[in-house]
Amino acid sequence: MAQYAEIVEIVAPAEAAVGSRVDITVKIKNKYASAIGIMVGGALEYGVTPWPGINFPDDTENVAGGVTHSFNGWFTMPNKRVTIHAYSYYYAGGSWYFDDEMTKIVSLVAVPASQFGSIEIVSYARR
Amino acid sequence: MGAVYLPSQYGLLLVPLSNVQVKAGDKLRITCRYSHLGKAETQTLYAAIGNSGWAGFDEVLHASKNISVPEDSAWDYHEEYVDISITTAISAGFYDLYAKIGGAIPKVISPTLHDVVEVLAEIPDSEFGEITINSYAKV
Numbered sequence: 720m721a722q723y724a725e726i727v728e729i730v731a732p733a734e735a736a737v738g739s740r741v742d743i744t745v746k747i748k749n750k751y752a753s754a755i756g757i758m759v760g761g762a763l764e765y766g767v768t769p770w771p772g773i774n775f776p777d778d779t780e781n782v783a784g785g786v787t788h789s790f791n792g793w794f795t796m797p798n799k800r801v802t803i804h805a806y807s808y809y810y811a812g813g814s815w816y817f818d819d820e821m822t823k824i825v826s827l828v829a830v831p832a833s834q835f836g837s838i839e840i841v842s843y844a845r846r
Numbered sequence: 847m848g849a850v851y852l853p854s855q856y857g858l859l860l861v862p863l864s865n866v867q868v869k870a871g872d873k874l875r876i877t878c879r880y881s882h883l884g885k886a887e888t889q890t891l892y893a894a895i896g897n898s899g900w901a902g903f904d905e906v907l908h909a910s911k912n913i914s915v916p917e918d919s920a921w922d923y924h925e926e927y928v929d930i931s932i933t934t935a936i937s938a939g940f941y942d943l944y945a946k947i948g949g950a951i952p953k954v955i956s957p958t959l960h961d962v963v964e965v966l967a968e969i970p971d972s973e974f975g976e977i978t979i980n981s982y983a984k985v
Contacts, residue, residue, distance in 0.1 A: 736919035830919055835954040836881035840893075840945050843866055843962060846873040846929060 721819035723750050724757045724807035727787060729823040731803060735796040736828045743773065745790045745805045747819075749782040756810030757782045759790040764802040773803070779810075800826050863959060865940070868932045869966040877927040878945045880954065886917040889953065893928045893945040895936065898958045903944055906936045913947075938967035 730744040745759050757780055761773030775792040782788045807819040868874055876893040894908035909930040916924070928945070940961040946952040 738919065828919065830917055831884040833882065833884040833887045833915065835947055836883065836921060838878050838880040838945060838947055838954045838956045840876055840943055840956050840959055841879045841925065842875075842877040843943060843959075844875050844877075845866055845868050846875045 721750065721807065723755055723809040724748075724818040725750050726805055726807050726819045726821040729803055729805050729821055731823050731825055734826040734828045736830075737796055737798045739796050740793055741796050741825060742791065742793045743803065743805075745775075745792065745807075745821075746787050747782070747790065747807045748787040749784055751784055751809075753784045754781050755784075756780070756815075757788065758808040758810070758815055759792070760806040760808065761792060761794075762804045762806075763794060763797070764804060765797050765799050767797075770804070773805075796825070796827070798827070800824060863962050865962055865964045867964045867966055870932055870934045870936075870968055872932045873929045874932060874963065875927050875929050876943065876945060877925060878956065879923055879925050880947060881921055881923050882915055882918050883921045884918060887915050888912050889915055889947050890949055891926050891928050891945065891947055892952075893930060893943065895930055895941045895943060895963055898942045898944070898960065903942070903958065906941065907931070907933065932965065934968070936965050938965050940964050 725748045726745060727748050728746040732741060735741045747757050747759060749755055749757060759775050759778050762770035763773065764770050773792045773794045775790055778790065780788050803823045803825060805821050806817060808815040809818050866874065878891065890910050891913045892908065892910040894903065894905040896903055896905040907930050909928050911928050913926045941963040943959045943962055944956050946955040
């Protein structure tokens with residue numbers, strides 16, 4: 720149960736192709752009555768140690784009391800199903816304090832059967 | 847000179863294509879770009895020189911080779927080429943080109959490029975017809 724910085728939702732696709740960029744949004748609500756500093760963090764669990772991080776270009780924000788802020792991040796889809804771990808922190812007394820965690824699974828898109836869309840001759844030259 | 851219609855924001859655009867001149871003994875390298883989605887596989891890239899008509903494409907010379915198509919989790923483009931050996935089986939004139947991927951039942955067929963290959967007549971062996979004296983003078 721979060722004390723101040725409650726993660727209310729992780730927005731992410733249900734599945735993604737290996738090597739593709741996966742954009743996510745972590746929504747964190749300030750449960751405190753006035754503004755506080757909130758930080759987001761994240762890691763990917765898929766069988767490697769340590770867990771790789773998630774890129775959040777803007778990972779801190781002063782959030783007004785009762786307001787939910789969306790933190791945008793991204794990662795590159797690995798070659799297997801991944802569990803997103805999102806973390807929230809609040810700022811108090813010169814330090815960041817861990818407050819909440821939420822997880823979401825992103826599955827790997829199955830590679831479809833081979834298919835061809837088009838072919839064109841782009842050059843022809845005497846050798 | 848051949849030409850091909852390409853789609854554009856103004857509708858179909860007629861793009862003139864330059865001819866390539868070949869003669870027996872040459873090779874014609876045909877480079878193709880294709881789009882692919884899905885698992886990796888080996889396929890046949892096939893190209894032919896001939897004449898396109900109402901009954902289809904009358905092939906005169908052709909060539910093929912196996913290509914390794916990589917796995918593509920999203921639509922992607924790749925390029926490959928195939929060389930057609932020019933032999934005396936083809937006579938002088940202008941010819942069309944097309945390419946395809948697959949065997950008897952093609953996976954995909956290219957648009958035909960019309961009159962882009964000019965096969966030159968063979969230059970015959972040296973021979974002499976006649977000789978005459980054009981002048982005679984003291985030097």
